Amino acid sequence: MQTSTTSRRRLGALAAACLLSVALPTTAAWAQKSKTKAEPSVEAPAETPAVATAAEFSVAIPTIDAVDSNVDDETLREIFAGNVIDNAEDLAGLTATSITIPEITINATNTVDGETTTVGFVMSDLVFADVADGVAGSVSVASATFDVGEAGSGSYDAFTMSDFNIGALLGVLGLVDNVEPGEFQTIYSDFTMEGGSLSYPQIDCTLNPATAGEFKARPFNYSVPEMMQLVSTLSETETPSPETLGALLRMYADVLTAFEMSEVKYSGVDCSGTDDEGRPLTIAVGSFTMGPWTPGVYPAFSVEGVEIAVEGDGAVSLGSATFKEMDLSGPIAAIEAAPEALDEAWFVANARSLIPAFAGFSFDGLDIDVPDPETEGGRITASIGAFDLSLAEYVNGIPSDILTTGSNIVVxxxxxxxxxxxxxxxxxxxxxxxxxxxxxxxxxxxxxxxxxxxxxxxxxxxxxxxxxxxxxxxxxxxxxxxxxxxxxxxxxxxxxxxxxxxxxxxxxxxxxxxxxxxxxxxxxxxxxxxxxxxxxxxxxxxxxxxxxxxxxxxxxxxxxxxxxxxxxxxxxxxxxxxxxxxxxxxxxxxxxxxxxxxxxxxxx
Structure with a gap:
């Protein structure tokens, strides 16, 4: 079965999104050829839901300033407008002193059952510098804004990254053959974002700076068009076949082991607005940290300085909280050893094998002062000095080593x-x-x-x-x-x-x-x-x-x-x-x- 036009379009959007470091809409704006590793072994559903959809997508790039580029301006324009697939080989070998795009404007509308959503996105001063054989020494964007009409809007201040390996990214996506299977390549390093702002009905937020270190990836064992088609089957049928479920789980297990990433730090967010009753509302997070991501292990992440308050109503504050890492190697091994078709009997028999080894969570400095919903005029006031749950040594999905503590639980x-x-x-x-x-x-x-x-x-x-x-x-x-x-x-x-x-x-x-x-x-x-x-x-x-x-x-x-x-x-x-x-x-x-x-x- 040939890869569908929809999958090709989605792959084009995905590749362009990765290149621009933004999530471009997946629409029927273009159709390109796609390079596949294998044909998906998924039968087309007998019936598809009758949902009326219509989409329009446009990209405007007034000028491109390419210095010493081995790819001409027209091809570069096509690439940044979304046609990455047809030009993947040229892009993987791109060399230039610099490529500057003063502005990229993306407009998309999507209509589902008569309801239209419009999205506008503008990126300013996109610069690729010191590009040699598909690797940019640095990439920077002066600012980026988006507007979703009544749903909200936002802006991001300048962000930069180093050693952006365009060729390796295309290899990971399966668009070029330049990365050996199983070989991890650095995609970028030293990412920084200076901050930004978000505005939604009833609330406005200020985003503080964020940093990330190195991000690595290896080629997927499944071609990206095949992955797109497998995911699309979930919306095309109410009950996926056992063959489809098997393919989806194996694809999921593959993705979970395809990335490595160093620690990500985000210095928080401050929001203010009103609640549904018009009372002043404030939400603040002092910082957010996600630990290193290793293949098959979901990283730990923590927040500090959480405060939520509604004037005249109540408040909740939290000194810090940490969700510890989750080891998925057990479920991944079970999926890799599973038969091609996964029916209900297999899930029942292997339910415990699919439980990840969650290491637990902890928090401290929790203070609560809120109305009691069961007592008119009453209030719930409590505080917890510290709480910790540590789970280890899992046996068939059950932790055999448990330690949980709580202190200064004041009620x-x-x-x-x-x-x-x-x-x-x-x-x-x-x-x-x-x-x-x-x-x-x-x-x-x-x-x-x-x-x-x-x-x-x-x-x-x-x-x-x-x-x-x-x-x-x-x-x-x-x-x-x-x-x-x-x-x-x-x-x-x-x-x-x-x-x-x-x-x-x-x-x-x-x-x-x-x-x-x-x-x-x-x-x-x-x-x-x-x-x-x-x-x-x-x-x-x-x-x-x-x-x-x-x-x-x-x-x-x-x-x-x-x-x-x-x-x-x-x-x-x-x-x-x-x-x-x-x-x-x-x-x-x-x-x-x-x-x-x-x-x-x-x-x-």
């Missing part, structure tokens, strides 16, 4: 809350909570164990409760793709040891003061009473156990206030530990567990 408790726990805290005189937590656990494949290093909750000036231990009999089947196998493995795990560490930082004083007030006494008077009750209860429950007196004494010391930290450790007497059946039996009689564990307690 004001609403007095009119219907939540029973909130009302209990309010009854104790606690009007706000400053909390933190940690969950730290990892799977040890060699020992078939899960090490729970810490599961803790902390309330500032209240208490800290920390759990740690070892889960035994945790085999690789816990991560199996078969649900029944996973369930059977989960039922076979056992608790080998468990440690509970409680630190009182003031909570007991609050509770006892409340209880004492109800009894007409003081907290100091109530402590010995409750300490004695706790010790007697523990000794009674552990009757017959050698550790009963020691554990009871430690608990009594903690409740009496003589100690502020209580540590209780339980270790199973027999391997692998306490299993599901043990805990099921303990539901009706908890004392059955006493003879199966060694208990130790310490109060400090």
């Amino acid at each position: 004001d408790l609403p007095e009119d809350s219907d939540d029973e726990q909130v009302q209990q805290l309010l009854a104790l005189g606690i009007t706000s909570v400053d909390a933190g937590f940690t969950v730290d656990a990892s799977w040890n494949e060699a020992e078939n164990t899960i090490s729970v290093d810490e599961v803790s909750v902390t309330g500032a000036d209240l208490a800290t409760v920390l759990l740690s231990g070892t889960i035994a009999n945790a085999t690789e089947a816990l991560f199996a793709t078969d649900q029944n196998e996973m369930m059977a493995a989960a039922m076979g795990i056992a608790i080998a040891n468990l440690k509970v560490d409680v630190t009182d930082a003031g909570l007991s004083d609050i509770i006892l003061a409340r209880v004492a007030a109800d009894q007409g006494g003081t907290a100091e008077q109530m402590r010995p009473v409750f300490a004695g009750l706790a010790e007697g209860t523990i000794v009674g429950m552990l009757a017959g156990a050698a550790e009963a007196q020691k554990v009871g004494g430690a608990v009594s010391s903690f409740v009496s206030g003589q100690a502020k930290q209580l540590i209780i450790e339980l270790t199973a007497k027999e391997a692998p530990g306490l299993g599901l059946m043990d805990f099921m039996a303990a539901e009706s009689d908890p004392t059955v567990l006493i003879g199966k564990v060694t208990i130790d307690a310490t109060a400090k």
Whole structure:
């Protein structure tokens, strides 16, 4: 099947867009010959949606000043007007002292079902300098503007780049044969943009400067016309065939491994305007950074200094946030090993293999003050000092190493809350909570164990409760793709040891003061009473156990206030530990567990 005219037109637009570093519209403005590597193995859809479309596209280049160019002005005009394909060989070997285009004006209209969209784009003082054999020593643009009518407009200040390898770019797109398959070539380096502005209905934004380092690419394994046609099939049929889905996923996997890019830094944006109710609105981002892009790995990116505020309504601010990198090598390997046709059964069987290894995210300095949508006149005020989620060592799409932490999570408790726990805290005189937590656990494949290093909750000036231990009999089947196998493995795990560490930082004083007030006494008077009750209860429950007196004494010391930290450790007497059946039996009689564990307690 021959590459369609639409695909050829789209390829021409793509090539021109890459050359100009702007996204030129994909329209029916021109038709050129295209060079293909292979014919796409995709059947034409039986039916296509009946959507009435019409497009017009024009490029105006009044003058071109080419100094010592080996390509004539008329050919250069054709190239920058969009006809890259027919002149790809000449462009790949372009040599010139300089090529200056004072102005390029692009106008495009697109009508879909009677609705017309008009786009105008003007680029000023485009200069290619020191061009030798298809490589420009530098490329600069004095300014660029666009106008989409009522939808908005914008302008970009001067931007520059170095070592723009036009020939390598054309090779990556498959328009010339000058790059070996799999060979990465530098496309450009040292990109800078001085800033710009955007204007949309109700809001205006100022763009701050941006910089990027080196960008590399290799030739795609699929020809660009074939890629265009594959993508176009998604809009031509509601249900792509298994063959089309297979081709699309393999193309996607190929693209994800075709680029390398160094860090990109953008020094932020400031916006102001009004919301739908006419209230002043401000949005600001202090900076944005995207980490290095490597083949098959989506880079980490972070923002700093985020502020959103609506005057008279509310505000949200964020000190910084980072979305960590995402390793796509697992899904890419699964796609590369897949059959040509991918049906529903394949996706069901390989769903876990298609999950990328996401490393997590973090943020700090979050402050919220917004209206409560469920309470008239109420507000939600909260802040989070820091949060982090770190995921690693994925097994069949599941992270086997997890660490998540949160600190200074401050929430004001609403007095009119219907939540029973909130009302209990309010009854104790606690009007706000400053909390933190940690969950730290990892799977040890060699020992078939899960090490729970810490599961803790902390309330500032209240208490800290920390759990740690070892889960035994945790085999690789816990991560199996078969649900029944996973369930059977989960039922076979056992608790080998468990440690509970409680630190009182003031909570007991609050509770006892409340209880004492109800009894007409003081907290100091109530402590010995409750300490004695706790010790007697523990000794009674552990009757017959050698550790009963020691554990009871430690608990009594903690409740009496003589100690502020209580540590209780339980270790199973027999391997692998306490299993599901043990805990099921303990539901009706908890004392059955006493003879199966060694208990130790310490109060400090």
